[in-house]
Amino acid sequence: MSIRIGVIGGGTFGRNPLLAFRQLEHGGRAVLAGLADTNPELLRQRKEEFGIPVYEDHRRMLDEIETDAVSIATPDHLHREIALEALRRGKHVLVEKPLDLTEAGCRELIDLAEKNGRLLQVDFHKRFDPDHRAMAEAVRRGGLGDILYGHAHMEDRVEVPTRWFPGWAANSSPAWFLGIHFFDLVNWMLGDRPARVFATGQRGRLPGMEAETWNAIQTHVTYARGAAVTFQCSWVLPDEFEAIVNQGVRLVGSQGCWEVDSQDRGTASCLAGEGMRTHNNHFLRERADKSGQITREGYGIDSIADFVENLEFLAAGHSLEDLRGKYPSGQDAMEATRVAAAAHASLESGEPVDLSPPSGHAGESRP
Ligand SMILES: NC(=O)c1ccc[n+]([C@@H]2O[C@H](COP(=O)([O-])OP(=O)(O)OC[C@H]3O[C@@H](n4cnc5c(N)ncnc54)[C@H](O)[C@@H]3O)[C@@H](O)[C@H]2O)c1
The missing domain is CATH 3.40.50.720 (NAD(P)-binding Rossmann-like Domain)
Structure with missing residues (x-):
């Protein structure tokens, strides 16, 4: 069918x-x-x-x-x-x-x-990236022990908000557009519930979008079992940066640590007129069969x-x-949305935001 x-x-x-x-x-x-x-x-x-x-x-x-x-x-x-x-x-x-x-x-x-x-x-x-799946599997089987802390970053070149979607960048932010990926990824890896969110941020530096949107947001999340993870997200990297996005995640536990650099996987090029480039071939690669x-x-x-x-x-x-x-369900997506919304509430108030346990099935899709 x-x-x-x-x-x-x-x-x-x-x-x-x-x-x-x-x-x-x-x-x-x-x-x-x-x-x-x-x-x-x-x-x-x-x-x-x-x-x-x-x-x-x-x-x-x-x-x-x-x-x-x-x-x-x-x-x-x-x-x-x-x-x-x-x-x-x-x-x-x-x-x-x-x-x-x-x-x-x-x-x-x-x-x-x-x-x-x-x-x-x-x-x-991001849940389907094979390097993230290996990391999630190690966390799930207890290879890192109890997760203590970690950090993730996702940073776009400035062309993304200013030239890809200038019409709606002000309706979004580095937390909504980028952070949301890693809020979900870490929820899924830890199988734990975000309990407290505190955020700081910077705005007013993007040419042509001075007052409209956050340029960078740092979101510090404490989970119910005690782990603390910081997410650093921005969309201000210069056009000369070697990839459209810089991204990675690291978790440290009582028995070990695991780190994925998902921007620089070890493949780099420098072609005339292009400058240095790194290539995330895990995201998309093309192969032609014998008929083309x-x-x-x-x-x-x-x-x-x-x-x-x-x-x-x-x-x-x-x-x-x-x-x-x-699979990444609506319920999982709501959990990530709660973190991004709490980050914005914290940016406005300057205070941490406590997240009550959600209704429904929290942390339902463990790896
Ligand atoms: N999974 C990812 O990594 C990833 C990456 C980039 C973007 N996104 C998401 O994909 C979505 C689109 O992003 P984009 O970069 O393609 O933005 P875009 O602005 O390039 O494309 C959005 C499209 O939606 C169309 N549109 C607007 N209102 C509409 C309506 N009412 N009905 C039908 N079409 C309508 C616009 O004409 C435009 O072609 C966003 O939610 C973005 O966050 C996901």
């Missing part, structure tokens, strides 16, 4: 799900059924590239073509309404991170998905393929309960 999927939002990152579903279509596992995006020029380009029906209004797409599921890659603050609309119509939903910018919005989505018996998954692809057909591999694809695998599992007669704890 091929799962029919409509993509909503086909911008800079939205091209990635389009490529992933097209590839799964070649394997007979999915049908890339259509694309909705409010930008007519972008729709023209994507129609030319993918040869699929395109729509300026996602509701019209859902009215006119048959779909089992949708994949949403609109700006962060526009995920919720579109995901609710899709769930109301009985679709399974894959959403880019963050699921929503409020705990209440996440809760609304989780409740509707549960009520309608539909899969709600979030594209937290390109196959894309890496955790950027695996995370989206996991959504299709989960739908195949359900179609084979299994239940959502059978999947619990085995």
Whole structure:
């Protein structure tokens, strides 16, 4: 059975799900059924590239073509309404991170998905990075002992907020756009609950966006079992920096430590006109078969393929309960949202924020 999927939002990152579903279509596992995006020029380009029906209004797409599921890659603050609309119509939903910018919005989505018996998954692809999986497995089997402390960093070049999405950077922040990945990753690795959040930050330094958005945010999280992890996130690295993103994570426990540098994996180049570059080939790499057909591999694809695998599992007669704890769920995404929202509350008040235990199933998807 091929799962029919409509993509909503086909911008800079939205091209990635389009490529992933097209590839799964070649394997007979999915049908890339259509694309909705409010930008007519972008729709023209994507129609030319993918040869699929395109729509300026996602509701019209859902009215006119048959779909089992949708994949949403609109700006962060526009995920919720579109995901609710899709769930109301009985679709399974894959959403880019963050699921929503409020705990209440996440809760609304989780409740509707549960009520309608539909899969709600979030594209937290850092969980699919093989180096993170090895680290998570070592933490889970107790190889590091009790986790004491750690740190993570994720820093984009300044072109991301200023040239990729200047129209909605002010609706986001380094915590929402970048930190959220590592809030989820560390929650998942530790299988523990964030209990207290304190944040500091800097703003007003991005040319053209002086007052609008945080430039850098440092989020210090204490977990229920006592570990403390600091997350340093910014989107101010100069254009000359050797990769679009600098990122890594380190945890130290009573019996050992583990560190992943996921920006510099040891592959570097310096080409005329480009300067020094490092390459994260774990995210996406291309391979041509003998007929020239390109196959894309890496955790950027695996995370989206996991959504299709989960739908195949359900179609084979299994239940959502059978999947619990085995994918980045709406509940997991709500936990990450609670940390990002608390970081912003702490930035405003200058005080730490205590997080009460969430309702539902905290820390449900341990590695
Ligand atoms: N998983 C990741 O690592 C990762 C990386 C980058 C971005 N993202 C997420 O992907 C999402 C999109 O980011 P982006 O960089 O592609 O942004 P973008 O601005 O390049 O693309 C967003 C697209 O959504 C379209 N859009 C806006 N409102 C719409 C609506 N109501 N209906 C349909 N389309 C609409 C815009 O026209 C645009 O083409 C964001 O949530 C972002 O946080 C995830």
